[in-house]
Each structure stands twice: as structure tokens, then as C-alpha cells.
Amino acid sequence: MKSFIKEWGLFTLIVVIIIVSRWLIWSPVTVDGHSMDPTLQDQEHLIMFRTQNIKRFDIVVAGEPDGTGKEKLIVKRVIGMPGDTIRYENDILYVNDKKMDEPYLQEYLEAFAKDKLQSIYTYNTQFQARAQVSTAFTVDTNFQPSFTVTVPEGHYYLLGDDRIVSQDSRAVGSFAKEDIKGKIILRMWPLNRISLF
Structure with a gap:
């Protein structure tokens, strides 16, 4: 028995630590859809760190109702902190x-200026049609390029990086602090896009 514990004790301890930390500290997440393109792409695998220390421009995982009463997890970027007034x-x-810079939007802003993202959205005619009628890359639900929102205390204003196609706080409102599950710290798949955030 002693030899078994000696041989397998460290391995068992490591496995237990991984399992407990997976439950309490981190969680795998898969991107579903194109709302965070090009920063995060559909079906990429990420690691979320469970934390309440959320900062502006962090990429976070939030929970929202999916229409059937179940919680759906979404990946978005924090634009507005509690009490902020956000204006586009x-x-x-x-x-x-x-005035704030959003360098992560540069590629799609340039593509929008060039051809309203028509060459990027060749995979989806609905996206092309939506972009075609947009007067700016970031518009509100009424396609207005200028809008102002005040974020309630204890809430966060979340937007996707692909503003044309993202369903986010512009449509569903701000997210309460308890709806924020954590922030993305690592892209682990595909291997050629592994990166820390």
C-alpha cells in the first residue's frame, strides 16, 4: 500500500487539484457564432477565469436566458462599467x-469603410444585407450611428467586436454583475491561434 501511495500519490494529488480548480477557478468555453469576429472566431475553445475583478475592454462570459428558461453563455467585451455613460x-x-480607442475593431472598421464588409460576409447573405443598410459599424437597434446609454450601478454594458451581427447590450440591455461568470484568459484551440488575453 505504501508503495502504491508513493508511486501514485503525487499523480492523484495533481488530478485532484485540477478537478477542484476546474470547479472553482476556471472553466472551458466554446465560442458560438460570429459576434466576436475577428478577435474570436466561431468554435474556438477558450479558458475562462472565474473572477469578479472585471475591467473595461475585458472579454467576458455572461449568462442570459435563451428563451426556454435555460441559461445561455455568451462571450462579449466589456465596454461600459457600472455607472458609466457610454456614447457612440x-x-x-x-x-x-x-474619447476611447478600440484598436480591436480596426480591421473591420477598415473593411466597413472599403465595401461595408461585403467581401468579409460572403458566407452569410443576411450579414451582408444588415451591413449594407448600416450607416456606421456601431449602430443602435434602430440603426442610428449616434446613441447614448447610462449603465446602471451593478451592471456592465457588453458588446461583440463584430458590431454588425452581434446581439448584445444594445438589444438586451446591460448585464448584472451576477450574470458575469468570468473573463477569458486563454484561447487554447485552434493550436495556430493559441494566445493569452
Whole structure:
């Protein structure tokens, strides 16, 4: 018995630590859809760190009802923190009247200026049609390029990086702190896109 414990004790301890940390600290998540393109692509596998320390521009996992009463997990970017006033004016973000850069949007902003993303959205004619009628890359639910939102205390304003196709806080409102499950810290699949966040 001693030899068994000596040989397998460390291995067993490591397995237990992994299982417990998986339950309490981290969780695997799979991207479902195109709302975070090009930052995160459909079916990429991520690691979420369970934390309440959320900062602006973190990529987070949030829970929302899926229409059947079950919770659906979504991956979005934090744009507005509790109490913020968020304003977009023709694709320029202002937070509490301060202009903010969104470098992660650069590729799609350039594509929108070039051909309204028609060459990128060749895989989906609905996306092409939606982009065609958009007057800016970031518009509200009424396709207005200028809009202002005040984030309630204890809530976060979440947007997808592909603003044309993302269903996010513009449509469903802000997310309560308890709906934020954690933030993305690692893309682990596909192997050629492994990266830390």
C-alpha cells in the first residue's frame, strides 16, 4: 500500500487539484457564432477565469436566458462599467465624455469603410444585407450611428467586436454583475491561434 501511495500519490494529488480548480477557478468555453469576429472566431475553445475583478475592454462570459428558461453563455467585451455613460458617435466611443480607442475593431472598421464588409460576409447573405443598410459599424437597434446609454450601478454594458451581427447590450440591455461568470484568459484551440488575453 505504501508503495502504491508513493508511486501514485503525487499523480492523484495533481488530478485532484485540477478537478477542484476546474470547479472553482476556471472553466472551458466554446465560442458560438460570429459576434466576436475577428478577435474570436466561431468554435474556438477558450479558458475562462472565474473572477469578479472585471475591467473595461475585458472579454467576458455572461449568462442570459435563451428563451426556454435555460441559461445561455455568451462571450462579449466589456465596454461600459457600472455607472458609466457610454456614447457612440459615428464609430467613435466616448466613456463619460472621454474619447476611447478600440484598436480591436480596426480591421473591420477598415473593411466597413472599403465595401461595408461585403467581401468579409460572403458566407452569410443576411450579414451582408444588415451591413449594407448600416450607416456606421456601431449602430443602435434602430440603426442610428449616434446613441447614448447610462449603465446602471451593478451592471456592465457588453458588446461583440463584430458590431454588425452581434446581439448584445444594445438589444438586451446591460448585464448584472451576477450574470458575469468570468473573463477569458486563454484561447487554447485552434493550436495556430493559441494566445493569452
